[in-house]
Amino acid sequence: xxxxxxxxxxxxxxxxxxxxxxxxxxxxxxxxxxxxxxxxxxxxxxxxxxxxxxxxxxxxxxxxxxxxxxxxxxxxxxxxxxxxxxxxxxxxxxxxxxxxxxxxxxxxxxxxxxxxxxxxxxxxxxxxxxxxxxxxxxxxxxxxxxxxxxxxxxxxxxxxxxxxxxxxxxxxxxxxxxxxxxxxxxxxxxxxxxxxxxxxxxxxxxxxxxxxxxxxxxxxxxxxxxxxxxxxxxxxxxxxxxxxxxxxxxxxxxxxxxxxxxxxxxxxxxxxxxxxxxxxxxxxxxxxxxxxxxxxxxxxxxxxxxxxxxxxxxxxxxxxxxxxxxxxxxxxxxxxxxxxxxxxxxxxxxxxxxxxxxxxxxxxxxxxxxxxxxxxxxxxxxxxxxxxxxxxxxxxxxxxxxxxxxxxxxxxxxxxxxxxxxxxxxxxxxxxxxxxxxxxxxxxxxxxxxxxxxxxxxxxxxxxxxxxxxxxxxxxxxxxxxxxxxxxxxxxxxx
Amino acid sequence: xxxxxxxxxxxxxxxxxxxxxxxxxxxxxxxxxxxx
Numbered sequence: 001x002x003x004x005x006x007x008x009x010x011x012x013x014x015x016x017x018x019x020x021x022x023x024x025x026x027x028x029x030x031x032x033x034x035x036x037x038x039x040x041x042x043x044x045x046x047x048x049x050x051x052x053x054x055x056x057x058x059x060x061x062x063x064x065x066x067x068x069x070x071x072x073x074x075x076x077x078x079x080x081x082x083x084x085x086x087x088x089x090x091x092x093x094x095x096x097x098x099x100x101x102x103x104x105x106x107x108x109x110x111x112x113x114x115x116x117x118x119x120x121x122x123x124x125x126x127x128x129x130x131x132x133x134x135x136x137x138x139x140x141x142x143x144x145x146x147x148x149x150x151x152x153x154x155x156x157x158x159x160x161x162x163x164x165x166x167x168x169x170x171x172x173x174x175x176x177x178x179x180x181x182x183x184x185x186x187x188x189x190x191x192x193x194x195x196x197x198x199x200x201x202x203x204x205x206x207x208x209x210x211x212x213x214x215x216x217x218x219x220x221x222x223x224x225x226x227x228x229x230x231x232x233x234x235x236x237x238x239x240x241x242x243x244x245x246x247x248x249x250x251x252x253x254x255x256x257x258x259x260x261x262x263x264x265x266x267x268x269x270x271x272x273x274x275x276x277x278x279x280x281x282x283x284x285x286x287x288x289x290x291x292x293x294x295x296x297x298x299x300x301x302x303x304x305x306x307x308x309x310x311x312x313x314x315x316x317x318x319x320x321x322x323x324x325x326x327x328x329x330x331x332x333x334x335x336x337x338x339x340x341x342x343x344x345x346x347x348x349x350x351x352x353x354x355x356x357x358x359x360x361x362x363x364x365x366x367x368x369x370x371x372x373x374x375x376x377x378x379x380x381x382x383x384x385x386x387x388x389x390x391x392x393x394x395x396x397x398x399x400x401x402x403x404x405x406x407x408x409x410x411x412x413x414x415x416x417x418x419x420x421x422x423x424x425x426x427x428x429x430x431x432x433x434x435x436x437x438x439x440x441x442x443x444x445x446x447x448x449x450x451x452x453x454x455x456x457x458x459x460x461x462x463x464x465x466x467x468x469x470x471x472x473x474x475x476x477x478x479x480x481x482x483x484x485x486x487x488x489x490x491x492x493x494x495x
Numbered sequence: 496x497x498x499x500x501x502x503x504x505x506x507x508x509x510x511x512x513x514x515x516x517x518x519x520x521x522x523x524x525x526x527x528x529x530x531x
Contacts, residue, residue, distance in 0.1 A: 042506035171525050476513060483521050491525075 006181060007428040007439070010188040014446050017193065021453020021466070029457050032465040039472050040309040044296050050479055051316040052293040055140035057482055058147075058343050061489075067340030068495045071147075071331075072154040078336040086349050088333050090255060096202040096412040098134075098354070099258065099405060102361030104387040105130045105311075107369070107380035112307050123366045127277070128284045130362060132292045133315040134354040135285065136347060141316075141478065142330060143346040145323035147339065148481045150331035151488075159431025160331065162187040162324050162477065169484035183477045187324040188427050192443070193470025194321035195420040196450030197463045202413040203227050203455055208385030209406035213399060218383050219458070228455060231410070232448050235417045239440045254411035257404050265360050268395050270367050277366070278359035285355065314464050320478055321471030328423050364391050384460060417447055 021028045040047075061067065070076060078085065109126035117125065148165045158164035163180035170176050206227050211218050266274055297308045334342050368374035368391060380387045392401045421443040425435035428443075454463045 038502065039506070042503045043510055046510045169525070170520060172523075479513075479517055480520075483517050487521050487525075 004429060006184055006188075006430075010185055010192075010424075010428050011442060011446065013185070014189055014192040014450060017189075017470075018196075018446055018449035018453055022449060022456065025453060025456045028453065028466065029459075029462040032469040033462070036465045036468040036472065037309070040313055040468075041305075043475075044309065044313055047313055047316050047475055048294060048296055050475055051137045051141060051319075054144050054478065054482055055137050055293065057486065058140040058143050058347055061147075061486075062340045062343035062347075065495050066489045066493055067338060067343075069151075069339050069489065069493050070155070070336065071150045071334060071339065071342060072336045076154075076336040078334070080333055082341075082345070085333060085337075086345060087252075087255075089330065089346060089350055090353055095416060096198060096205060096409050098357055099388065099409050099412070100201050100205045100385065101130075101134075102357060102388060103365040103376070103391050104380045104384040105133070106358060106362030107365045107377050107387065108384070109307075109311070110366070110369070111377050111381060112303070119370060123370065124280070124284060127281050127358060127362050127366075128288055129292075129312065130358050131281055131285050131355055132289065133312055134358065135351045136289065137293070137316065138319040138354075139347045139351050141319045141323050142326045143343050144482050144485070145327035145478065146330035146334065146346065147342060148485045149324075149327050150334055150342070151339075151485060153331060154335050156488075160328060160433075161427060161431045162481070164431075165481050165484035165488070169488045179480075183480070184427055186473045186477055188424055190321040190471045190474040191325045191420060191424055191427075192447060192450060194318065194467050195325065195416065196447055197454050197467035197470075199231070199413060199417060199447065199451035200454035200457075200463050201460070202409050203231065203451070204385040204460070205388075205409045206406050206413075208383060209389055209402055209409065212386055212389035212393075213402050213406070218386065221458075224455060224458075228448075228452060231413055231417075234410075234414045235421075235448075236441070236444055238414070238418050239421055239444045240437055250411050251415040254408045254415065257408040257411070261401060261404055261408070262357060262360055264401060265364055265392075265395070269360070269364050270371075273367055274360050274363040277363035278356060281355060281359050310461065310464070314468055317468045317471045317475065318464075320474050321467060323474075323478065324427070325420055325423050328426070329419065361388070361391070364394075368394060417444065421447060 017028070080088070106123075106126045109129050110122050113125050114122040116122075145162075149160050149162070152158045152164045152168055153160040156164075156168055158168055161184055163184045166180045166183060167176060203224060207220075207224050208218070210216070210223060210227070211220070216223065295308075295312075297304045330346060334346075337345070365376050365380075365387070368376045372394070374390070374394065376387060376390060379390050388405055389398075389402050392398050392405070395401065421440050422435070424443040424447075425439040426432060429435050429439060454466055457463060457466070
């Protein structure tokens with residue numbers, strides 16, 4: 001363990017940030033916010049360009065003649081049926097984020113936009129921006145990263161690492177080895193910090209749920225630490241024994257609860273209103289996606305610039321941070337598929353699912369605000385973690401659905417921390433598919449401390465700045481991966 | 496030109512250079528394939 005320089009550097013780097021965050025939360029928060037705001041103001045155009053060009057590249061590749069290239073030997077066939085493959089893709093994307101932001105995000109955008117337009121228009125625009133943030137771009141970033149990992153692993157027999165495409169495609173030059181090494185390191189820190197951020201957000205969500213269910217005073221630190229401790233206990237055990245099938249079951253259970261919740265809201269809530277919203281948002285998305293892909297709001301003043309940096313830009317960086325993690329998982333379940341079915345499946349199906357999710361949760365939020373006069377916008381601003389629960393209270397069986405949301409959030413968190421500890425161990429040991437338990441445990445502990453540091457900020461914006469801090473450098477690795485993939489396809493495949 | 500402006504110019508210059516490197520990497524000849 002101590003003879004591996006990558007592992008040691010990665011552990012020291014993420015460990016140092018974790019300790020910094022726990023010892024002096026404020027200074028980490030200030031540093032992250034200043035650094036990220038400088039990077040965002042200077043490089044917003046580049047981040048949007050990367051996200052949009054990666055999306056274009058994914059769609060173009062699916063439609064090109066390289067679409068028939070198989071991720072594996074030419075005679076290989078997919079390991080999983082298409083239905084169970086698509087279900088597993090949902091599970092990868094249906095993280096705790098959707099539960100948290102389902103109603104909160106559209107309502108937060110609405111608050112900003114309603115100051116500049118009519119309520120109906122503001123609701124439309126808010127839902128559109130939310131769908132844009134969670135739609136094709138997110139999944140194209142995942143798809144291209146996963147494709148690079150899958151292609152070089154299963155067709156070129158290289159280790160499933162972020163550096164493998166670079167080492168394979170760019171062979172000449174002394175710079176390749178250090179850049180490849182650095183890309184593994186950046187992937188590791190982006191995953192660790194990104195996952196810890198998600199952990200903190202998930203803990204806020206579980207806490208908000210428990211507070212609502214038992215009518216407790218919001219924002220209690222003791223409860224937050226209690227949830228954190230329960231979570232640590234829940235994920236440290238599975239790291240010591242091999243429970244991969246158990247983890248898959250837990251993740252499926254979480255997904256099932258989330259799916260039932262969606263269905264319940266749709267059927268018990270104002271069904272026709274939500275369905276109208278869904279169809280409406282499909283139209284808005286399709287007609288606006290190209291413009292929005294290149295929108296950087298240079299002439300709208302500081303309020304809009306900050307809103308754009310805090311949401312869309314932050315999300316793009318967030319997806320890039322998550323891409324190596326989701327990429328490894330998606331690559332693993334996609335062996336034997338052609339590039340075309342891979343991209344169409346990974347990009348279109350989950351994007352459509354997100355659209356449905358926000359149409360229902362966001363639609364419920366707007367119904368509450370516009371028709372029932374509920375103070376949901378204030379709730380989404382002051383206690384974003386409670387929005388979903390306040391929304392559920394308007395429907396029958398609120399206690400049951402609230403408890404279901406808390407349970408799903410908790411299960412999502414446990415499974416994602418366990419999988420992240422596994423992927424981090426794999427990446428930091430040169431692609432070892434069965435990393436030693438002590439390495440997995442070390443990563444588990446680092447994730448927990450990083451999560452604790454982010455949780456101590458107690459503030460969603462601070463958590464997002466710290467995530468961006470870990471991920472921003474990876475914005476430069478993603479285009480390198482895409483170029484390595486495209487170059488190798490053009491050079492070595494002749495479909 | 497103040498410091499913030501200088502930093503901004505520097506960050507953008509490195510981004511331009513990076514885009515140049517990407518194009519160069521895509522176009523350059525890597526020599527014989529390493530396929531076994």
